[in-house]
Amino acid sequence: MQLKGKQTWVFDQPPMLLSGAAIGGPEEAKGALKNSFDLLYDNQWVGKESFEKAEQKLQEDAAYLAIKKAGKKPDFFIAGDLQNQIVASNYTARTLDIPFFGLFAACATTMEALSLAALMVNSRAASRVLVAASSHMNSAEKEFRYPNEYGIQKAPTCQRTVTAAGAAMVGYGGDTDVFIPSVTIGRVVDMGITDPTDLGSAMAPAVVDTICAHLRETKSKPEDYDMIVTGDLGQIGQRIALDMLKEKGNYTIEPSKFMDCGLKIYHADQDAFCGGSGAGCVASVTFGYIYNNIRSGIWQKVLVAASGALFSPLTYQQKESIAGISHAVCLQKGGNA
């Protein structure tokens, strides 16, 4: 394996996605990608006593299903989520009872996890690594903004936290033919935005920074990808990113080849404001919809740049700005990068 440029790992023997699993909630069940989910719950409680426990259940479901589909157990588990101290992931790891790496990169967690899993598999530190991430609308709104029960009016720039989890098994020797040829690790980028109801604008510069780094360091062009995916910038953030890619990197990307997981997951009439968000959004869309599209040959090569807004309720109260980070993973049909 090789570090190309400053941020990109190119794997000499690209690890594979051996399986993927996507679990969602009731709003996702009405959404545009409902057929890409393996299981959809009809209410936010998922049979549990709290929304936090419900999120844990979603992540456990995704993890166990990814193991089942791969047909083999993982050596390690890597996961994260948005709850304080990533408790949904910690308690999922407790259930799985295998060595565990806890991560935090907000909604960019899935791609941080996938990057580390690919590194472990490529370097023979593990035969198989399970990755997962999750989010839950009610646990996130309660933590970061106001509990939904308060009925606070939303700003039009808001995004709706997705109730979902995604998991995948990374390893060699499967028959799915979906490979990870390269990954690009992001830097923290902060443009001084302080509005927690407009995270898309706060994260867009980080996404642009990472996509430009990936294209530059792998010596590729936007046209080499069937789809460049962001997760989750929403309407406003995605528009900013498209403009900045042109301005900063001189990359013109066809809007039809530039997809945002948060915009794709819901129908326009679903009252999701600027689109979906949350660590579970890019996780479930990547390990459901995107994975399926590559497996079936609809797409040959996709770059997924997940983005996280780095802040807490406390840093907002202390008037600190919202920083962003984005990690990107290339997924490709067939083993040659």
Next chain:
Amino acid sequence: MQLKGKQTWVFDQPPMLLSGAAIGGPEEAKGALKNSFDLLYDNQWVGKESFEKAEQKLQEDAAYLAIKKAGKKPDFFIAGDLQNQIVASNYTARTLDIPFFGLFAACATTMEALSLAALMVNSRAASRVLVAASSHMNSAEKEFRYPNEYGIQKAPTCQRTVTAAGAAMVGYGGDTDVFIPSVTIGRVVDMGITDPTDLGSAMAPAVVDTICAHLRETKSKPEDYDMIVTGDLGQIGQRIALDMLKEKGNYTIEPSKFMDCGLKIYHADQDAFCGGSGAGCVASVTFGYIYNNIRSGIWQKVLVAASGALFSPLTYQQKESIAGISHAVCLQKGGNA
């Protein structure tokens, strides 16, 4: 590199600790290890407007000092802390402006970071990786228990969160002669303890699980180590761990060769109850005191098993039990394991 058993990586070409830095606060300046710190602040504010910002400053100081001592810049930064959404680390990464992996493993973060850094260096994914972790008494007490200003009476089982940060550079080619021959990644272990004023008891089983795995998988005995270090079990947790190591693993460890960072950092009359704790405790003691002792030849081989209590104020309110995790890193003078 090789996965030995189920949890241990043995590095074919052990990466080195090229530098270490430890920064502390006023209580640490009065403590038993004050001479092992590079810089000690005389108040909890560290010149900042909030305790959270003060913690960030400690971590930044440690990071920059570790870079300065190594004399070379890192390719990647890996860090974590106890604040919600690990904001001290995120904002330190913003200042450093290099690709960043955010972690969360509570007080076990330092050893999770060191393990991943060693993997990256050994597999040539990076030339040098900077790791850091931090904690701050006032930001942690405010988040997890009660603000200190309330003057709540402490339970005798409590530990005092250490105001400190530690950082280290991992790579090849330095002259410090301190190597990382192997690391053991922990599982989440939960014995059903629910008392957040007695975290030592909650974490001890995880520490025992990981130390036993390390000894078993590296085919070594406690006598092979000059010191087996825990961080941070405190008085009660350490006693439980010593008993459990005998009972569960049939390992008899000399109490004089079994050190807890939280017990070592303060003098007995410093009112620290069961001892120090916090992600910054094991970080600053490892990259200060322990690192110095190995460099100077006082110790040849040390196993540091850091432990994290996995819970949040919310999971406590919801009556969920406190799970524990422990990651262990072997540090050795000279390159042959």
